[in-house]
Amino acid sequence: MTGKPVKVVYDYQTNTETIIELTDAEIAQIEIDRAAFLAEQEEQAQAAAALAALKDSAKAKLIAGQPLTAEEADTLVI
Amino acid sequence: MAFTALGWTKLASPAASISMNIPSGYEDIIVKFSLRGDSGSEDSLFVRINGSSSTNYSWGILQTDGSAQTATGGEASGLNTSTSLRVGYLASSATDANNYTTGILTSFAYSNSNFTKAFRWQSAYENNVTSGNTKGVHGGGYWNSTSTITSISFHPTNGSNLVAGSTVAVYGYTKA
Numbered sequence: 202m203t204g205k206p207v208k209v210v211y212d213y214q215t216n217t218e219t220i221i222e223l224t225d226a227e228i229a230q231i232e233i234d235r236a237a238f239l240a241e242q243e244e245q246a247q248a249a250a251a252l253a254a255l256k257d258s259a260k261a262k263l264i265a266g267q268p269l270t271a272e273e274a275d276t277l278v279i
Numbered sequence: 280m281a282f283t284a285l286g287w288t289k290l291a292s293p294a295a296s297i298s299m300n301i302p303s304g305y306e307d308i309i310v311k312f313s314l315r316g317d318s319g320s321e322d323s324l325f326v327r328i329n330g331s332s333s334t335n336y337s338w339g340i341l342q343t344d345g346s347a348q349t350a351t352g353g354e355a356s357g358l359n360t361s362t363s364l365r366v367g368y369l370a371s372s373a374t375d376a377n378n379y380t381t382g383i384l385t386s387f388a389y390s391n392s393n394f395t396k397a398f399r400w401q402s403a404y405e406n407n408v409t410s411g412n413t414k415g416v417h418g419g420g421y422w423n424s425t426s427t428i429t430s431i432s433f434h435p436t437n438g439s440n441l442v443a444g445s446t447v448a449v450y451g452y453t454k455a
Contacts, residue, residue, distance in 0.1 A: 206295040206440070208432070213286040213449055214302040223295055230332050231295065231438050234362070238323060238436040 206231070252276065280454060282309070287448040293317060293440035297447055298330070298432035301389065305451030308386040310431060312402075313379045313446045318371040318439035321406070324380060325363035327432050328396065328422045336361040338398075338420025344412050367402030367416040369435050379445070380404040382416075389428040396422040 205222040212219070223231075259273035269277075285302065301308055316322045328336075338361060370378045382402025388394050403415040422428075435441060 208296040208298055209290060209294040210298045210300065210430075211286065211288045211447070212300040214300060216286060218288065220294070227295075231434075234325070234434070234436055235438040237362075242321075 280452065283451045283453065285449040285451050288446065290441060290443050290445045292443050295440055296432050296434045297441060297445065298430050299447060299449055300430050301428055301449065302451070303390050303427065305390075305453050306388065307452040308389050308428070308431070309450040309452060310384045310386070311382070311448040311450075312384065312433060313381045314369060314433060315379045315442045315445055316369045316371040316435040316437070316439040317442050318369075318373065318435060318437040320371070320373050320437065322369040322371045322373075322435050322437040322439060323365060324367050324369040324402070325365050325434050325436055326384065326398075327363050327434065328424070328428055329426060329430055330432065331422070331424070332362045334360055334362050335423040336364050336420060337423065338364045338418060340365060340367075340416050340418035343415040344406065363434070364398060364400075364418075364420045364422070366400045366418060366433075368404055368406065368414050370404040371435075371437075371439065375405050378405045384431070386428055386431065392425050392427065395425060396428055398422070 206228065207220050207222055208227075210219045210221060211217075255273050256276045259269050259276055262269050262273065283305070290297065297314075299310065314324060316324075366384060367380055367382055370380045380402055381404070382400055384398060384400040387397045387399070389396060397419070398421065399419045401415070401417050403413060406412050406414045433441070433447070
């Protein structure tokens with residue numbers, strides 16, 4: 202073993218377990234997966250924050266009797 | 280109908296992924312999993328079939344998080360745009376100690392060459408990252424291939440390892 206990450210492979214036909222070091226391609230794929238996951242998390246957080254801001258703005262305008270924008274109204278009307 | 284236990288295995292030491300080589304001879308395959316990662320932040324759990332990381336997966340999940348219910352789909356949500364199946368969130372170092380993500384994944388008609396391969400899953404874990412809620416995921420998806428499924432692998436998304444003590448159990452379903 203060279204200290205690289207490993208994967209464990211179970212073969213249920215032979216009931217054997219094998220520990221295999223990841224290839225460079227598999228390690229590169231892990232980095233790709235991680236970047237995609239973090240980007241998705243950031244995108245979802247931004248979308249949630251934008252929706253919350255729109256709802257807050259719509260609520261404030263309704264209380265004040267002011268007209269809503271179409272985007273604000275969309276947060277209230279199904 | 281009959282369910283046959285094909286095997287149960289437990290990680291003795293941390294690993295980047297667990298892969299199960301699946302025998303032929305059954306209608307469907309059911310995988311029960313109890314997994315935890317060692318990432319320091321919230322992580323998710325995904326599945327690859329036959330080791331493929333091509334963009335030929337599609338999936339959708341309904342997620343519940345405490346009292347809120349939200350739905351989310353595949354990244355760039357569309358047909359065959361994902362490189363894996365997202366099967367849930369993964370308990371990690373950022374969540375309560377000794378807490379595992381548990382779930383069941385069913386692979387339908389895994390050796391039928393007439394169909395692309397369909398899956399259904401449920402998973403849950405206790406999320407203590409922000410509010411101590413329990414996150415549940417109900418999902419389905421498919422791998423756009425007619426190839427026989429010969430292996431199913433679980434991976435953390437955030438580049439972490441699955442910890443020792445993580446387990447998987449595999450069952451084969453056959454008609455009566």
